Amino acid sequence: MLRLVGIGLGTPDYLTLKALRALEESDIVYLDCYTSIISSELIEFLRLRLGGRLVLAERSDLEEGVAEIVKRAKSMSVTVAVPGDPLMATTHVVFLEEAVKEGVTFEVIHGASSITAAIGASGLSSYKFGRIVTVPKNAGEESLKTICRCVEENMESGLHTLVLLDVADGGLRAAEALGSLLMVAAEMGGSFGPQTPVIILARLGYGDEFRVVCRASEAGGLSLPPPPHVVIVPAETRSYEREAVKALTVRGGELLDTYRPTSRRRARAERYIAKTSGVLSKLAAARNDAETSKILELVNSYVEDARHFLDSGMLDDSLIAISYAEGLLDCLRIIGRVEFTW
Known part of the structure; x- marks a missing residue:
């Protein structure tokens, strides 16, 4: 039996009862430690529960070891534990494809995802989000231009943009990502620029989570907790969205009151x-x-x-x-x- 188990937003509090039961019933649990940041608290919690059955899996273990992991699931109960929801990344869908190919039974246990959490925590309408983008660490100019074009296309369509930030090597900070995007945006022209309001969500699901609205150029002046960070570039907002943003963020929501991106x-x-x-x-x-x-x-x-x-x-x-x-x-x-x- 192969299980893909979503373990939520990175802390023990977001483990569902079904997820915990599946982990405890498994002969071996591969914990995905590279697609998201996982708190030391959660790792320690799982070690206490699972002992030697817990394997901290890095990128190569999962991407290159799919066939071997699925092969083990033919004779034992194998779980791949994934931060967030296990099917939000194509990395983990490959496990199901391999299981079908090898005739291995499987189960998927969904978990709270940082994507849905960010959309909900922002206060913006979930029906008004466009294409999601990710800013990698050390992104090249062409990659950043592609992201900026996506933001502009979403804005023109009246859609907000969820900007995920790389979690490798401690994670990319919102100020770093926005600084890189603004440099490229200045060359390209368009609606996105230093005065554009952005919603920054830091460490969703953790005890020190932080939600704030500021101008894109002001992110560097904020005192934020460490990553994971998420940035949302809003399009034009409706009145009920603006009121929700003000209620859910610590400050800056009033910037959306007069925000009218070129359209x-x-x-x-x-x-x-x-x-x-x-x-x-x-x-x-x-x-x-x-x-x-x-x-x-x-x-x-x-x-x-x-x-x-x-x-x-x-x-x-x-x-x-x-x-x-x-x-x-x-x-x-x-x-x-x-x-x-x-």
């Missing part, structure tokens, strides 16, 4: 609203029959809705509302009730 969608909505409002004001001043006036009132309601959605950061809803307004005006023109040009 072609926002510019398009503003342009459409201005154009439709101009046409509507001219038509409303003309003499219209009762039915036409009623429809123009409906058009005005859609324009006001579009403005409200725009102010609330709901860009898609703003564009939808203004398109309804434009459609009604076009219909009135087609049937000869009004005359205007866009």
Whole structure:
């Protein structure tokens, strides 16, 4: 039997009862010590529970030893214990593929992941996150450019970016990662820059976890606990997100109140609203029959809705509302009730 067991956010408190039971029932447990930072407290806890059955596994043990570990699972109960959730990294999916190939039965026990924990702890809507990126230690210029492009693409789509930081050799600090990204972003241009608000989450799940909002250029001045760190680059936020961020972070949430990253969608909505409002004001001043006036009132309601959605950061809803307004005006023109040009 092969088990992949998620052990949570790196401390004993996040071990589920099912995970602990599976570990204790195993003949051997390989503890993944390279895909995330694990507290010495958790390692000591597992040593006391498992004794000599616990193997501290490094990258080579897991990536090069898949076949051997699965082979052992044919005759004994073997567990690979993984920080977070065991299927969030392709490293561990390979174990299941090998088990299927070798006819070995397997079980997956899920755990709390730093990815879902970070999204939840930020206060931002989980439905508004785009592609996730990772900043490696000693990342090259091309790698950093790729990350910056992803951040820009997410922003343009109104999506927040979860930026994971390398955990190798003690972990990458938020200030280091942001400093590297800002240097590249300055050359590339775009919305992401020194004044961009970022949410920094340090040591989620630990007793000294820390959550703060600051400008990207100010991260170096913060006194943060050691890694693991996670950074979130928000897109335009909605009012309920801003209130949640303020409630869940120690300070800086007010930076999001006036934050409006450059966006072609926002510019398009503003342009459409201005154009439709101009046409509507001219038509409303003309003499219209009762039915036409009623429809123009409906058009005005859609324009006001579009403005409200725009102010609330709901860009898609703003564009939808203004398109309804434009459609009604076009219909009135087609049937000869009004005359205007866009």
